[in-house]
């Protein structure tokens with residue numbers, strides 16, 4: 171039986187290369203022989219767009235393609251719906267290799283499975299907002315009433331209900347971009363391809379649109395491939411981020427993985443300027459809460475555990491790991507001497523509680539003031555981990571290096 175927690179692969183890209191130029195075979199062979207993008211350009215005049223790229227995208231994730239200008243983000247995105255034909259490799263989407271599809275099949279695929287949203291809004295100026303959104307459905311031959319119903323639904327989703335009869339030039343940039351988003355949503359496409367979709371918006375509207383996209387994605391569970399050269403945008407939106415350079419993917423990972431374990435110097439320099447206190451949360455810096463002690467146990471067991479693990483305080487939990495508090499070594503020793511049977515009288519229970527999603531920036535002043543490690547809990551106050559000063563410091567201590575300027 172399929173494991174329900176196993177992510178479902180929706181896009182499977184294998185050994186994808188793209189050479190721009192009239193003699194791609196020769197350049198491809200040189201690429202396979204290990205020559206660089208620059209060498210190939212000098213010797214053959216052919217440009218390497220993508221170099222032997224393999225990765226998978228899971229259903230329902232926002233997968234961000236990120237990197238400096240010219241690294242191949244747009245080329246890769248456009249290969250995913252064959253606006254660009256790759257030179258070699260396969261792209262299996264929902265079980266079909268789109269590289270081998272004929273023109274009719276690819277048109278059908280674009281309409282039904284992969285909607286694209288561009289940076290320049292590409293709205294039709296003489297059509298109403300409603301008809302702009304319904305445009306894709308019209309091409310599919312869906313009848314007027316049905317396409318208007320779907321278009322109105324999509325406009326509602328992006329917060330533009332009431333603007334159905336407006337014309338594009340009556341809308342602000344942010345609203346136009348919402349119309350573009352609504353158009354892709356109206357098509358039922360499971361996959362949205364977004365190329366620098368928010369880059370032309372001013373910063374405040376851009377942040378709104380990012381929030382909107384995250385919200386829509388959670389409600390609709392689309393798979394989104396999002397191209398950006400903006401690191402903050404990538405970190406905010408990406409379920410996972412693929413960092414590209416010279417037509418290759420250098421590292422794929424969650425924001426935390428890329429920030430905490432950059433795979434090489436290039437990635438490290440790329441992320442050097444990121445404010446870790448905003449990006450990392452309690453769950454990124456916590457350690458396993460081990461050992462803990464049950465509130466029913468006695469001080470002798472507590473003393474033994476503390477000795478064995480070399481710790482001076484111990485978290486106390488219920489049978490279901492709900493946090494009760496903490497005991498300290500001096501109190502435990504005293505309780506043993508006085509032959510107490512339980513820890514009840516010595517549990518300190520007015521502890522600051524840190525939630526799994528609390529940002530590191532909020533944790534730092536609390537841990538600085540605290541005599542104990544901090545407990546990290548979930549919504550039910552179940553103890554999920556502990557934060558000690560050392561793990562916060564090591565999360566912050568990344569090697570100083572020159573940032574890369576985009």
Ligand SMILES: Nc1ncnc2c1ncn2[C@@H]1O[C@H](COP(=O)(O)OP(=O)(O)OP(=O)(O)O)[C@@H](O)[C@H]1O
Nearest residue numbers: 190217218219238239240241242243244245246399
């Ligand atoms: N039609 C084309 N003909 C020749 N070379 C191209 C073509 N399109 C892209 N390239 C080259 O392929 C490489 C990748 O370009 P691409 O546009 O994918 O990069 P990008 O990361 O999207 O950059 P940007 O952020 O500037 O859009 C670059 O070296 C570019 O010059």
